Amino acid sequence: MVDTTPADAIPPAEVAEMELYHPHSWWTKYVFSQDAKVIAIQYSATATAIGMVALVLSWMMRLQLGFPGTFDFITPEAYYQFITMHGMIMVIYLLTALFLGGFGNYLIPLMVGARDMVFPYVNMLSYWIYLLAVLVLVSSFFAPGGPTGAGWTLYPPQAIMTGTPGGQDWGIMLMLVSLILFIIGFTMGGLNYVVTVLQARTRGMTLMRLPLTVWGIFTATVMALLAFPALFVACVMMLFDRALGTSFFMPAIVEMGEQLQHGGGSPILFQHLFWFFGHPEVYIVALPAFGIVSDLISTHARKNIFGYRMMVWAIVGIGALSFVVWAHHMYVSGMHPYFGFFFATTTLVIAVPTAIKVYNWVLTLWRGDIHLTIPMLFALAFIVTFVNGGLTGLFLGNVVVDVPLSDTMFVVAHFHMVMGVAPILVIFGAIYHWYPKVTGRMLNEAMGQFHFWVTFLGAYLIFFPMHYIGLMGVPRRYNELTDMTVMTESAHNLNAFISIMAFLVGFAQVVFLFNLIWSIRHGREAGGNPWRATTLEWQTPETPPAHGNFGKELPIVYRWAYDYSVPGAKEDFIPQNVPGSFGSSREPA
Amino acid sequence: MAIALVLVLVVVGSVLFHFLSPWWWTPIASNWDYIDNTIIITFWITGVVFAAVILFMAYCVFRFRHREGNQAAYEPENKRLEWWLTIVTAIGVTALLVPGLFVWSQFVNVPSDATVVEVVGQQWQWSFRLPGKDGKLGTSDTSNVTAENPLGVIADDPNGQDDLVVEAADLHLPVGKPVKMLLRSIDVLHDFYVPEFRAKMDMIPGSVTYFWFTPTKTGTFQVLCAELCGQGHPLMHGVVMVDTQEDYLAWLGEQQTFAQLSAPQQVGSAE
Numbered sequence: 001m002v003d004t005t006p007a008d009a010i011p012p013a014e015v016a017e018m019e020l021y022h023p024h025s026w027w028t029k030y031v032f033s034q035d036a037k038v039i040a041i042q043y044s045a046t047a048t049a050i051g052m053v054a055l056v057l058s059w060m061m062r063l064q065l066g067f068p069g070t071f072d073f074i075t076p077e078a079y080y081q082f083i084t085m086h087g088m089i090m091v092i093y094l095l096t097a098l099f100l101g102g103f104g105n106y107l108i109p110l111m112v113g114a115r116d117m118v119f120p121y122v123n124m125l126s127y128w129i130y131l132l133a134v135l136v137l138v139s140s141f142f143a144p145g146g147p148t149g150a151g152w153t154l155y156p157p158q159a160i161m162t163g164t165p166g167g168q169d170w171g172i173m174l175m176l177v178s179l180i181l182f183i184i185g186f187t188m189g190g191l192n193y194v195v196t197v198l199q200a201r202t203r204g205m206t207l208m209r210l211p212l213t214v215w216g217i218f219t220a221t222v223m224a225l226l227a228f229p230a231l232f233v234a235c236v237m238m239l240f241d242r243a244l245g246t247s248f249f250m251p252a253i254v255e256m257g258e259q260l261q262h263g264g265g266s267p268i269l270f271q272h273l274f275w276f277f278g279h280p281e282v283y284i285v286a287l288p289a290f291g292i293v294s295d296l297i298s299t300h301a302r303k304n305i306f307g308y309r310m311m312v313w314a315i316v317g318i319g320a321l322s323f324v325v326w327a328h329h330m331y332v333s334g335m336h337p338y339f340g341f342f343f344a345t346t347t348l349v350i351a352v353p354t355a356i357k358v359y360n361w362v363l364t365l366w367r368g369d370i371h372l373t374i375p376m377l378f379a380l381a382f383i384v385t386f387v388n389g390g391l392t393g394l395f396l397g398n399v400v401v402d403v404p405l406s407d408t409m410f411v412v413a414h415f416h417m418v419m420g421v422a423p424i425l426v427i428f429g430a431i432y433h434w435y436p437k438v439t440g441r442m443l444n445e446a447m448g449q450f451h452f453w454v455t456f457l458g459a460y461l462i463f464f465p466m467h468y469i470g471l472m473g474v475p476r477r478y479n480e481l482t483d484m485t486v487m488t489e490s491a492h493n494l495n496a497f498i499s500i501m502a503f504l505v506g507f508a509q510v511v512f513l514f515n516l517i518w519s520i521r522h523g524r525e526a527g528g529n530p531w532r533a534t535t536l537e538w539q540t541p542e543t544p545p546a547h548g549n550f551g552k553e554l555p556i557v558y559r560w561a562y563d564y565s566v567p568g569a570k571e572d573f574i575p576q577n578v579p580g581s582f583g584s585s586r587e588p589a
Numbered sequence: 590m591a592i593a594l595v596l597v598l599v600v601v602g603s604v605l606f607h608f609l610s611p612w613w614w615t616p617i618a619s620n621w622d623y624i625d626n627t628i629i630i631t632f633w634i635t636g637v638v639f640a641a642v643i644l645f646m647a648y649c650v651f652r653f654r655h656r657e658g659n660q661a662a663y664e665p666e667n668k669r670l671e672w673w674l675t676i677v678t679a680i681g682v683t684a685l686l687v688p689g690l691f692v693w694s695q696f697v698n699v700p701s702d703a704t705v706v707e708v709v710g711q712q713w714q715w716s717f718r719l720p721g722k723d724g725k726l727g728t729s730d731t732s733n734v735t736a737e738n739p740l741g742v743i744a745d746d747p748n749g750q751d752d753l754v755v756e757a758a759d760l761h762l763p764v765g766k767p768v769k770m771l772l773r774s775i776d777v778l779h780d781f782y783v784p785e786f787r788a789k790m791d792m793i794p795g796s797v798t799y800f801w802f803t804p805t806k807t808g809t810f811q812v813l814c815a816e817l818c819g820q821g822h823p824l825m826h827g828v829v830m831v832d833t834q835e836d837y838l839a840w841l842g843e844q845q846t847f848a849q850l851s852a853p854q855q856v857g858s859a860e
Contacts, residue, residue: 076821077820080817151817155778157794158817158818161777163712163776163777163819163820163821167819251731251796252731252732253775253776254731254734254741256712257736259732267778267793268796302661303662303663306665306666307665307666309666332791332815333793334790334791334796334798337693337697338697340693340697341693344690344693348686352678352679352682356674359674360671362649363667363670365646365649366653369659370649370650372590372592380646383642383643384596384646387639387643388639391635391638391639392635394631394634394635395628398627398631398685398686398689400624400689400692400693400696401624401631403787403789404614404624404788404789405628406789407780407789407815408815457595460599464603464606465606465610468606468610471613472612472613472614472615475814478823480823480824481823483826484826485615485810486615486784488611490611491612564661565660565661572660587665588665588666
């Protein structure tokens with residue numbers, strides 16, 4: 001459909017401009033700041049720091065798996081602590097925090113044309129509570145007994161028993177407290193993102209003119225607000241079981257010949273609560289990546305995103321469907337087997353909107369004018385790894401195929417490809433894309449090329465072959481692969497190869513971090529809009545944008561976010577805040 | 590430009606790896622070749638989609654790379670194309686789902702002639718219980734577990750007296766007979782997994798879960814635990830020997846019943 005209303009028909013402002021708290025001192029400007037952009041950088045820096053811990057932990061695991069018996073300090077206890085903390089940090093404290101707290105805070109107000117988040121003070125609290133959650137998590141490394149080794153899924157009863165590292169020590173308690181804090185902090189930020197998108201859009205910025213980045217982050221935030229409470233109650237109940245001796249998740253148990261003082265609880269109830277959160281969580285990470293990569297592809301291919309409205313509905317549809325697929329993580333959990341019919345069907349249905357997104361990304365490239373910038377390279381690599389990981393999801397989602405593959409290395413390879421590598425490649429692309437707006441300078445191109453090629457090819461060489469180790473029947477979460485009939489000598493060699501690749505990819509991240517710091521001073525000056533992009537964050541009067549984002553007057557939006565290469569227009573992009581009709585712009589509405 | 594070539598190499602390399610690498614599943618030893626067939630169907634459909642999408646992308650990157658004076662096309666939507674792609678995808682997904690659900694219904698519906706074997710998991714070993722002459726397993730309860738009654742069999746239940754108890758030793762099964770594995774745990778989650786049988790299922794303390802299969806080859810097979818159960822998890826190995834009917838009956842004759850195992854203890858308490 002073609003919008004027939006004249007582009008200049010802009011509604012009057014309905015809400016008075018918000019009054020911002022302007023900082024009076026260095027402390028309130030850079031530390032206890034209420035500016036969403038500063039909070040975004042605080043979130044991102046903290047997430048990156050704790051992410052480096054997770055990276056080192058993954059090296060420890062790969063040392064053990066690639067070269068078993070060589071490193072004495074990696075005891076079985078330590079190995080389980082490493083995998084648990086690696087998983088939890090990556091999923092919650094890095095990916096969720098970076099996409100929503102980092103990119104969400106920086107981009108939402110700028111992209112919707114707002115001065116700041118609508119509740120700046122609560123937004124500031126959100127970060128400090130997140131930091132506290134991270135510190136509690138880190139403290140468990142120094143607590144008696146060390147961090148929990150229950151696996152990132154924290155399944156009871158083992159999570160709170162002596163056979164598991166940290167189960168009867170401090171580890172599990174600190175983990176649960178940290179998660180509870182994280183959820184409290186996230187809720188404060190999340191309410192902000194939702195209300196800002198709904199209430200603080202500038203004049204002319206209709207919902208169907210929002211860049212897909214905002215759609216992705218917005219939908220993910222709504223989902224997180226609905227999904228995290230399930231994890232919250234599960235954590236509180238398990239904390240009671242562990243600290244007060246209740247039995248929410250604890251049936252009668254004989255541990256090492258001794259009857260425990262528990263009875264009547266249901267271990268599988270925890271799994272339902274965990275995955276009711278845990279599956280939406282996959283999309284809480286994926287949807288912002290979907291949105292951001294759409295904008296990267298469109299901008300760097302100088303072409304409107306193909307099928308914008310379909311893309312929006314696919315994001316919303318995936319978000320809704322992801323609440324009715326959780327038990328596909330539990331096909332072999334011992335739940336009633338008839339659930340399998342329902343959850344396999346919903347899970348495979350979700351493949352349809354997901355596939356549409358992939359088609360539309362690729363069709364955006366079709367007849368484009370593709371600039372192979374570093375953000376574009378990362379976007380292309382994202383499509384490869386996401387398609388690969390999405391397709392192996394069709395194995396695991398199809399209940400009976402999951403039976404031999406579940407709990408094997410195939411699952412590890414699948415979820416790393418689809419929700420580890422793929423979203424992280426988008427994060428990298430996004431950082432190369434928006435770094436010039438945040439700092440005013442470009443990241444170094446040569447280091448960027450090195451970082452891209454090693455990360456993309458290295459990660460593919462780690463996780464693609466790993467599927468086949470799982471297909472052989474090798475279970476996950478084994479620190480010892482000896483004395484196993486399915487584990488052949490050549491598979492041990494393959495494991496060593498995977499480990500070497502993991503060290504290489506990790507090293508490339510060190511180069512990337514160096515680039516981030518080096519370019520702040522030495523990068524090429526970027527100017528306000530180096531990529532010649534249409535969205536509002538590139539149209540700010542100052543770069544980096546000042547507190548309040550847009551100077552005296554808020555921008556007025558006259559067009560959708562994708563007017564690239566409009567026939568008849570002078571340039572190959574028309575910013576959203578430029579009035580007038582040009583050539584034959586056909587905005588879908 | 591390099592990226593277009595690399596995208597092609599990723600596809601070619603992945604396909605070659607799939608067909609030429611030595612890493613593939615272990616030979617099957619149960620009736621669940623239906624599952625293997627479903628995996629093969631899935632490999633074909635997903636493999637074709639993967640190759641098609643990535644090769645098309647490589648073509649686009651090569652053909653529409655930026656050169657001086659190029660301009661991108663302007664086409665916000667194409668309803669027909671979008672609907673076609675949606676329908677084709679839906680058909681592909683259905684082609685995966687229908688055989689999958691069909692095999693799942695076989696997996697969850699146990700044949701009526703299946704014999705019953707109970708597996709009990711605990712940190713970090715496997716025990717087994719087989720019904721005696723009456724063909725019935727007696728009831729059990731974790732709160733009954735003691736050193737003398739490691740599986741928590743309820744002594745008052747007459748069905749349980751002739752049950753054969755195999756504590757922390759190998760399980761034997763007759764070849765060619767369907768068997769329903771009843772799965773139980775007395776401490777944490779475990780998962781009874783024999784890669785050659787393709788089937789697995791978690792065991793949950795407080796519940797009884799199950800799966801069924803028919804062993805189709807005689808031989809010795811390794812049992813692995815497939816659900817994280819604490820730090821001894823990777824060492825929780827067991828053995829299933831699939832015997833001819835003759836060997837199986839011989840083994841069965843050597844096993845002790847619950848009544849025999851608890852008898853000396855009763856004598857002891859009478860003294």
